[in-house]
Amino acid sequence: MLDLKKYSSIGEALRDALETWPGEVCLLESDRGEEKQRLTYRGFRDRALPLAKALQDSGFAEGDRASIIMTNQSKWLISAYAIFYCGGTLVPLDYKLKPEEQWKLLKHSGASVLITEYPIWRQLSASAGRAEAANIKTVLVTEMPPNADLAGARTWESARGNGQPIFVPRKRQDLACIVYSSGTGGNPKGCMMTHENYLEQCMALTSVYPFWPGVKYLSILPTNHAIDFMVGFFGPFTCGAAVVHLRTLRPEYVREAFPKYQITYVSLVPLVLKNLQKGLQARFDALPASKRRVFEALRKINAALTKSRPRLALSRRLLKQVHDAFGGKLEAIIVGGAFAEPQTLQFFYDLGIPVANGYGLTEAGTAVTVNDLKPFRADTVGKPLPGMEVRIINPDAEGIGQVAVRSKTVMAGYLNDPEMTAEAIVDGWLMTGDMGRFDNSGHLQLFGRKKNMIVTEEGKNVYVEDVEQVFEGLPVKEYCVFAANYIWPSRSMVGEQLVLVVHLEPGQGFTEELRNEIVARNNRLINYKRVHGIVLYHEDFPLTTSLKIIRVALAQNLVKLDRHQAILPI
Amino acid sequence: MRTLEQTTQEILELAAKQFKAAPGSLKAEDDFYRKLGIDSLQALEMLSRLENHFHIELPDYEVQGVSDFKTLAERVQARL
Numbered sequence: 001m002l003d004l005k006k007y008s009s010i011g012e013a014l015r016d017a018l019e020t021w022p023g024e025v026c027l028l029e030s031d032r033g034e035e036k037q038r039l040t041y042r043g044f045r046d047r048a049l050p051l052a053k054a055l056q057d058s059g060f061a062e063g064d065r066a067s068i069i070m071t072n073q074s075k076w077l078i079s080a081y082a083i084f085y086c087g088g089t090l091v092p093l094d095y096k097l098k099p100e101e102q103w104k105l106l107k108h109s110g111a112s113v114l115i116t117e118y119p120i121w122r123q124l125s126a127s128a129g130r131a132e133a134a135n136i137k138t139v140l141v142t143e144m145p146p147n148a149d150l151a152g153a154r155t156w157e158s159a160r161g162n163g164q165p166i167f168v169p170r171k172r173q174d175l176a177c178i179v180y181s182s183g184t185g186g187n188p189k190g191c192m193m194t195h196e197n198y199l200e201q202c203m204a205l206t207s208v209y210p211f212w213p214g215v216k217y218l219s220i221l222p223t224n225h226a227i228d229f230m231v232g233f234f235g236p237f238t239c240g241a242a243v244v245h246l247r248t249l250r251p252e253y254v255r256e257a258f259p260k261y262q263i264t265y266v267s268l269v270p271l272v273l274k275n276l277q278k279g280l281q282a283r284f285d286a287l288p289a290s291k292r293r294v295f296e297a298l299r300k301i302n303a304a305l306t307k308s309r310p311r312l313a314l315s316r317r318l319l320k321q322v323h324d325a326f327g328g329k330l331e332a333i334i335v336g337g338a339f340a341e342p343q344t345l346q347f348f349y350d351l352g353i354p355v356a357n358g359y360g361l362t363e364a365g366t367a368v369t370v371n372d373l374k375p376f377r378a379d380t381v382g383k384p385l386p387g388m389e390v391r392i393i394n395p396d397a398e399g400i401g402q403v404a405v406r407s408k409t410v411m412a413g414y415l416n417d418p419e420m421t422a423e424a425i426v427d428g429w430l431m432t433g434d435m436g437r438f439d440n441s442g443h444l445q446l447f448g449r450k451k452n453m454i455v456t457e458e459g460k461n462v463y464v465e466d467v468e469q470v471f472e473g474l475p476v477k478e479y480c481v482f483a484a485n486y487i488w489p490s491r492s493m494v495g496e497q498l499v500l501v502v503h504l505e506p507g508q509g510f511t512e513e514l515r516n517e518i519v520a521r522n523n524r525l526i527n528y529k530r531v532h533g534i535v536l537y538h539e540d541f542p543l544t545t546s547l548k549i550i551r552v553a554l555a556q557n558l559v560k561l562d563r564h565q566a567i568l569p570i
Numbered sequence: 571m572r573t574l575e576q577t578t579q580e581i582l583e584l585a586a587k588q589f590k591a592a593p594g595s596l597k598a599e600d601d602f603y604r605k606l607g608i609d610s611l612q613a614l615e616m617l618s619r620l621e622n623h624f625h626i627e628l629p630d631y632e633v634q635g636v637s638d639f640k641t642l643a644e645r646v647q648a649r650l
Contacts, residue, residue, distance in 0.1 A: 032627075071630070071631065095631075095634075096634060096635070098635060117631075119629070119631040119632070120631070247630075248629070248630055249614065249630055250614050250615070250617065250618050250630075251611060251614060251615055251618075252618060271609060271610075271611065272611060275609075275611050457609075458609075458610060523601050523604070526635065526637070527601070527603040527604070527610075527637055530604075
């Protein structure tokens with residue numbers, strides 16, 4: 001791999017990578033089982049540089065911001081490289097957000113360029129939010145059908161300048177990306193990530209999970225997500241490896257991709273991993289009794305032989321059929337985005353498939369700890385990566401306290417929000433809001449969350465402010481949304497839920513009509529953002545002088561209620 | 571050519587069968603995540619089932635943010 005210590009920016013490292021492995025394949029793209037594209041590093045460069053030139057010709061200069069809203073595909077990475085080549089700052093946005101939310105973040109980011117796909121642009125251009133984001137001057141849209149309405153955009157395919165673009169160097173402390181770690185309610189959290197953040201994170205991660213030419217990484221998590229950006233783009237590219245994109249993420253095509261491309265690594269959120277476990281278990285259960293007994297015996301032998309460390313070659317021989325279904329070359333499944341349950345992790349490890357679980361957050365530059373498999377410990381999130389200082393703040397009698405992180409991978413701060421930055425980074429330490437402790441062997445264990453938010457099994461961060469908007473105007477005296485675990489601290493990282501706390505007007509009853517209205521409003525939210533229950537509270541909410549709800553104080557009052565009796569399920 | 575009502579009805583029947591809901595228990599306005607208790611992956615599996623049934627291709631982006639049968643039926647209908 002490239003020696004990243006020598007580089008000052010993502011663009012500089014990527015430029016060298018493209019020169020170092022010109023003939024190696026870097027991108028494979030498949031749609032419904034059919035390969036649509038195979039690009040070498042040379043081919044990647046030849047596609048990116050004319051785009052960089054077109055951007056420069058349009059006035060895009062050092063420090064300017066450009067956003068990408070695309071599904072996982074080759075043009076995402078090509079566009080990102082073109083932006084870095086020009087010395088620009090990348091704003092990767094979630095393609096799954098609603099158009100109004102995307103415009104809001106585009107405005108907040110101050111981006112002047114937007115690069116997107118036609119189906120996304122079709123919705124974005126029709127959204128009223130467009131008028132607000134006047135900062136977007138150039139829109140490049142790929143995959144436009146013939147005769148489709150460009151709605152003021154230009155096609156990505158025609159954005160090809162003549163001649164060589166000028167490479168714009170950046171310093172390590174310059175801004176590389178603005179990554180939004182939350183939804184759009186309240187204040188958007190735009191994490192300002194520097195070039196150093198990425199260079200250091202990449203060195204740390206690849207020291208434990210290396211990439212090399214010939215490695216094929218299957219990119220399923222959205223590339224705007226910090227994990228896929230690192231292990232599905234920057235990491236593999238600085239090691240001469242290849243990334244596989246599937247344009248259709250149906251389970252059957254994902255399954256097919258493993259043997260077809262002999263995938264080496266894949267990153268999954270816990271929900272998908274659990275689903276995979278269910279599918280495999282169903283197939284094992286369906287085996288005839290005699291075969292099943294043999295299989296169970298082999299599984300036990302494998303578990304015993306890999307207790308202290310993974311032995312891939314041995315596991316692939318012992319449990320050949322299972323490994324063949326995964327292509328026979330899988331080195332590890334990287335699990336991230338949310339907390340993964342130990343029994344699921346153990347299930348895969350016992351089959352001889354190492355699961356690289358860990359702990360991280362966008363603000364800390366993806367991963368803070370990773371399971372190094374020496375030995376595998378399903379009950380922990382692993383040890384801190386090289387270069388990460390992790391400590392537990394104010395530990396209780398059991399050693400559990402808030403996890404704080406200090407490293408060169410920690411963000412510069414939240415965009416346009418010095419107050420929120422000062423709350424998050426105290427004396428150089430990032431306060432994660434997660435509760436944890438170290439065990440005797442230095443592995444971090446997590447025990448719930450201190451902050452008023454939830455993380456779903458799909459890896460979605462949901463902040464209460466994002467959810468509250470939908471209840472605006474609800475005919476009650478006052479209301480407030482909480483993460484149930486924030487009120488009633490639980491030492492669990494799974495099954496987190498939101499509740500709507502309602503204070504009725506004097507004399508007002510909790511009628512079926514009101515309940516129906518809450519349900520109807522709740523259903524307007526995207527499924528993972530919905531509240532799971534209502535808590536009726538009969539006292540006035542504590543308020544600031546500017547009439548804002550003091551959530552901490554309200555939570556302190558609510559904790560006196562019995563959790564199970566207080567929450568009325570909806 | 572099916573009408574939108576027919577398409578909707580067929581989708582409701584297919585979904586009920588796939589996720590073992592009582593026949594006739596689903597309505598067009600229902601939120602399929604909530605009503606069927608399914609997650610986003612199972613929703614993708616349902617799309618594959620619909621593609622096979624209607625002999626269409628339904629790109630993932632077409633159903634981005636869709637959570638009710640009615641809108642899903644409209645997206646299917648537009649591709650018939």
